[in-house]
Amino acid sequence: MDEDYWREHGVQVIKAGTLDANTAQTPGMHREAAINAARVGAQKIWAGTVKIDANAKTGAHHHGALESVIYVIRGQARMRWGEKLEYVAEAGPGDFIFVPPYVPHQEINASTDEPLECVLVRSDNEAVVVNLDIEPVEKPEEVAWIDPIHRKHTHD
Template structure:
């Protein structure tokens, strides 16, 4: 590098050091989504109430989706997996039961304050374990695209015959 080149770059901030312009960062920077401003304009069905907080439409998120879901007492999903997506469920209120495995042979429960991690491609079933209390959760997924693969050749131990847990990701298997 010649002295002239060095002088030309010295004293000029690199692109990442420059002060961003206010208008750009005002609208493209940190966003706070208030709890009372979640978006219920997602597919709603009996048995659950889902609201988006963070998605592409609301904040321009590219690789993540986050929102809340409230599931009626005793509601259950069918057996499914979410393809390559990772999911994190945080239980706010109630009791969640998860069954997973090739034949749903494993089971775990989670209560308020607990986190649940569902890896890609794991066959599972989500269940509101309380017959008399709504299950309220925060849901985070590793992509904006809803991916669900229903698995019809596994007989769920807990049949979702009374109330299906249905949302844009969990479709009624019928």
């Protein structure tokens, strides 16, 4: 290896203002790629940001065989999923959301006045988005986030 090898093939910093909007999009959201095959040579991962305007909801979609992780930076995310988007749960700043392969889902900004901003990571180097024609149910089933930090809430 020559002495400059790691300069060209080592760590790369992707500055905030340089993300690429030329990636798969879904109505109601704006995705920008930071890490993918084309930009940095990533072979097994895709990462970027997603923004959803206040009170907006995306179209129903899934991401094929990819696993997705969403980290909420700002705002309140409401996720709907299922064959008829019949399940619902919410996540706020600092929360992680895991979306398994092929799960039909919809991201909703639960806030009426604040944008929803998230970091998105997927398990392959290219963005796969399959937009679906699903009519959401009228009354989704509430599903609580239950983990060591978020206990199930009881209603009085």
